[in-house]
Amino acid sequence: MCNVCGCGSGEIRIEGVAAGQADLRPTVHRHADGSVHAHDHSHDHDHSHAQIAGRDGSGDLHFGHGPAHAHAPGLSQARMVQIEQDILSKNDRYAETNRGQLQQRGIFAINLVSSPGSGKTTLLVRTIEALGGSLTTTVIEGDQQTTNDAERIRATGARAIQINTGKGCHLDAQMVGDAIERLNPPDDSLLLIENVGNLVCPASFDLGEAHKVAILSVTEGEDKPLKYPDMFRAADLMLLNKIDLLPYLSFDVERALAAALQVNPRLQVIQVSATTGAGFDEWLAWLRQGAAASCRQRAQADHGSTTFSAGREPAVAAQG
Amino acid sequence: MHEMSLAEGVLQIVEDTAKREGARRVSLVVLEIGKLSTVVPEALSFCFEAVTRGSVAEGARLEWVELPGQAYCMQCEQAVPLEAVYDPCPQCGSGQLQLIQGNEMRVKEMQIEQ
Numbered sequence: 360m361c362n363v364c365g366c367g368s369g370e371i372r373i374e375g376v377a378a379g380q381a382d383l384r385p386t387v388h389r390h391a392d393g394s395v396h397a398h399d400h401s402h403d404h405d406h407s408h409a410q411i412a413g414r415d416g417s418g419d420l421h422f423g424h425g426p427a428h429a430h431a432p433g434l435s436q437a438r439m440v441q442i443e444q445d446i447l448s449k450n451d452r453y454a455e456t457n458r459g460q461l462q463q464r465g466i467f468a469i470n471l472v473s474s475p476g477s478g479k480t481t482l483l484v485r486t487i488e489a490l491g492g493s494l495t496t497t498v499i500e501g502d503q504q505t506t507n508d509a510e511r512i513r514a515t516g517a518r519a520i521q522i523n524t525g526k527g528c529h530l531d532a533q534m535v536g537d538a539i540e541r542l543n544p545p546d547d548s549l550l551l552i553e554n555v556g557n558l559v560c561p562a563s564f565d566l567g568e569a570h571k572v573a574i575l576s577v578t579e580g581e582d583k584p585l586k587y588p589d590m591f592r593a594a595d596l597m598l599l600n601k602i603d604l605l606p607y608l609s610f611d612v613e614r615a616l617a618a619a620l621q622v623n624p625r626l627q628v629i630q631v632s633a634t635t636g637a638g639f640d641e642w643l644a645w646l647r648q649g650a651a652a653s654c655r656q657r658a659q660a661d662h663g664s665t666t667f668s669a670g671r672e673p674a675v676a677a678q679g
Numbered sequence: 680m681h682e683m684s685l686a687e688g689v690l691q692i693v694e695d696t697a698k699r700e701g702a703r704r705v706s707l708v709v710l711e712i713g714k715l716s717t718v719v720p721e722a723l724s725f726c727f728e729a730v731t732r733g734s735v736a737e738g739a740r741l742e743w744v745e746l747p748g749q750a751y752c753m754q755c756e757q758a759v760p761l762e763a764v765y766d767p768c769p770q771c772g773s774g775q776l777q778l779i780q781g782n783e784m785r786v787k788e789m790q791i792e793q
Binding site: 437438439440442444445446447448449450461526527529530557560562563564574583588589592621622623624 | 681684685687689691692696700701706707710716717718763764765774775783784785787788789790791792793
């Protein structure tokens, strides 16, 4: 487990069942002669491993038979290998697979990110109720533990699947890919992904969604976008939630909006209240518009239109 | 931060490369980290040590090259240095900037022993 943020691996559960992420790391061991090697699987064998060092098959140790033919005693041959590969390239590959699959099926996927307690789940419940079956909606819920949120969503009648990340602090594209496969959302539908409540880590992990939507509630600080710029920069839309509480708070809306736009000048903002439904007309219109565009793109692709580009929605390329 | 996941990403790339190159041991891994990226190299270094235990990269040194932030300013029509992602252009104060460098999180190269 990471002592910095507490994230870890191997504890991921989808609806209480361990996710199928086999540890592909080879078993590495060191022999008495100091040679180290790795097996992809365990097996029994009765030969010695001494030849690993010399690679001449004689069983002798010879460190001078490598490409450089160096004979310095005790020195193995070291060389630099150029890699130039993004650290997140594995996640990004899974994300592109998810994105391609979602586009092919006309599914409009939204990744909702915020601090814990900003009202994400309440907002989702209210959104599903307000859509009232006019747009089929499925939900992927991400939390470290419990299936409480998925149960709250299911109570609305919508299908939902819970991912428990264990000690993980964010959803990644592979987890979401697994969840999409199990959830199997219908074509031309809306998929809402509620990320783990965390304003830091989920910013870096593309899940294959069409947009990240950041939720900031008025019970938080106005300067949160400045404190956590990566998340607000990665988002295309910000929902300012709980505005029904404004009369009781000293929250300065203008200051919060200025902070958000300073971090991300392209950010769209909608002010909402999941309790009263204020601002929901605009929010639902935004969702319907995106869903309709995804549906149109699928239909065009199905008809083999050559003018349609299967790329990501051009909408709002975040700075960088 | 999510440095543990990133460290696992680094290890995956290192292990794949080590296997492809027939490496017996990995002694050095060099990263390129943009100054404006979402990673704290010191924290990543700490996690790297933890995740490489028992792997081909156990005990490997982790070094990183910091790439400074740079953006193209639409107003100035030129590349300008950038200290933070939400900073305005240091020359004209405009916010119309397109990031060109500083977001990198890459494994640049590694030293292997065969």
